[in-house]
Amino acid sequence: AAPGSFRALNCESVKHWVAARPALQQRLGPADSVESWQVKEVGDGNINFVFIVEGPSGALCVKQALPYVRCVGESWPLTQDRVRIEAAVLAEEAAWCPSHVPAVYLYDKDMALIVMRYLAPPFLILRRGLIAGAIYPRLAEHLATFLAGTLFHTSLIKLNSSEFRKKVAQYENDEMCRLTEQVIFTEPYFTAKNNRWTSPQLDPDVAELQADVAARVAACELKSLFCSKPQALLHGDLHTGSIMVTDAETSVIDPEFAFYGPMAFDVGKILANLLLAYFASDGHEKTPGEREGQRGWLLSCVIDTWTGFSSSFVRLWSEHGAQGDLYPGVLTGPDAPGGADALAACQASFMRQLFHETVQFMGAFIIRRLVGIAHVADMDSISDLDLRATCERRALRFGRRLLVEGAKGELSSIQGLVEVVALLRATSN
């Protein structure tokens, strides 16, 4: 499309737009089949429009960004530059873990859209599968691969500092970052009018959170990391609603919030969302204990994602880190005196710090989904409000503890953290 030629597509016009592009049209069917193509708009996210176009030979997914936030409307404008970021990041991620991102067929800047592989059923948004009670045996392994690959290969451990700075600049994503700063790190900690929570049940809990000086200080420090720690190219919105799964496959979508930030942001966000599913599970039981199996799996998934990520990341570092500028071979390679010791010491120190930040970010992500503007369907779909509030209160207490303490004491290992979760669920109301 020509510059300035943006127009919002709908279920009818998207068909003709696709049909006019032979490379796309051929994926769906012969030119004379266009009238028979089926289109549905499935965008259940809050921000963009997503069309599935199906023809006799196949199907496509078309994601288009309007210049505002979908669920709010024109009163909340939002840069369409986010589509440039999303297309570039999908390509970057595909370079490091092609089996965990949808293939992109076309990016059209002026139309602010991306055409990509349709992840057809049985692919399902992970959050919906979790709410339905499902278990995904390979999820932890896939998440670990995705996290380690995307975070390692875009970091200064792998890159030289010129390449690194170019990428940091390329992925500047000001408006999307501002949104995150506001809704995750600022609003939950004061009486912002966007906030909501299960009321009146959680009123005292929210008041207590917002009076908690230590929580506020920690939130500010996390915001500082978010804004001032360009460490790797993050997905930026890696919750269970940005992941599509089958029993065998895992595909990460929707990286429009991507930017260079602290690795712990991505790692912590997915772990926090798995724990939100855990805390919500009591609210979905038709008979008590029905979801005990899923809960056990969710907790091991949290452990396995962290440990799998951590060991993959360190392995990539040992294999490729010497070429990067942060821990160059001359200092930590096998030929440096004590090089192996230095490498091991750098890795241990790095992973310790990363885990600490991950724990704190997890706390912030749990909190914002309970008292901030955007909640999770895991909790919102619990119709008994007292039961929902009980689930949410446990999560909120746990979130506060993570945020304030970080990886200290019982929380200094992922196993310890998970034990605290289980105990808290079993013993608190």
Added chain:
Amino acid sequence: AAPGSFRALNCESVKHWVAARPALQQRLGPADSVESWQVKEVGDGNINFVFIVEGPSGALCVKQALPYVRCVGESWPLTQDRVRIEAAVLAEEAAWCPSHVPAVYLYDKDMALIVMRYLAPPFLILRRGLIAGAIYPRLAEHLATFLAGTLFHTSLIKLNSSEFRKKVAQYENDEMCRLTEQVIFTEPYFTAKNNRWTSPQLDPDVAELQADVAARVAACELKSLFCSKPQALLHGDLHTGSIMVTDAETSVIDPEFAFYGPMAFDVGKILANLLLAYFASDGHEKTPGEREGQRGWLLSCVIDTWTGFSSSFVRLWSEHGAQGDLYPGVLTGPDAPGGADALAACQASFMRQLFHETVQFMGAFIIRRLVGIAHVADMDSISDLDLRATCERRALRFGRRLLVEGAKGELSSIQGLVEVVALLRATSN
């Protein structure tokens, strides 16, 4: 000048270049006085050319960057974009502490030059004054003002995050940063061919440093902060050779290495260079104890610079921080519940971390000036090599301790740190 019209000036051509620009010419004298103007090239730095042009009515300083490193030659190319950075930073600094930077009269992009106020004698490069044994009673106060003003006002504590990200991008200074990464954080820690030291006297000390795994790990972590902690607009090269002084005035020149980095880099660099002067002072005594007075002053200058900086910075934060995005008024302002406590807690935590990083950076700066490519005249001008080596060895030991320990134990306050310095000088050879 027109694009592509760069030419290197010399003592003759600079006169005519200035004379052809009426606003500049008028500062020096009437048009018919040009033939009588005197020019000297005074660039004693390693990188650029600096001309002083004097006429009957006044004088000017013209600093020009060639597309390579002056002291090496065309074999070490270096971007002339550094002049854009220098001009922009001088203007930015002037906004926050006009009495501590030379006024800029003109920046010419194509000629890669800056015309600025000539800091005429008695202005002297601080390093030279220190080598000569001088004391500058107002130096600490001025350095504190400069550091607090420039670092606070360019930080996310003061700015909103969009403004902040724009500035981070504007001041990207890739080539200059790479130089720093190489010569400060990498080469001193292995057998790089650029390294030099007082040999054979320091051979065992250098071998020990380069076998020290903890020092190497710490150097890597500082490099990580340098590359991945955009916290404020740094001067980037704030040693005693970038500061011109009189008894009453202090002017900071030469910010061509400026970029968004960790505040501790600037603070630590100037403190480290003051301590290098301290450790060198024994080498300049004609009679033992002659410089005891200067030494006492140097140590109080280190203390007063840190404490003055720290209290000014916190004061600016309390006054202007509510408008910035990092610790916004809604979270830490007087109207937030417990807002004053939250502000105090954020400030204490921030300053504690900043001091820790400052101590570690000081260590790295001391080390690189003793074993890396670029040394300091404070030490180099000690002609008795055994005496020089003794001074350098003390500094090197101290630097290693700072680098590895950071602000722990005795080093957890600036007073404690200074006591360690004095004891080390008095008791070690």
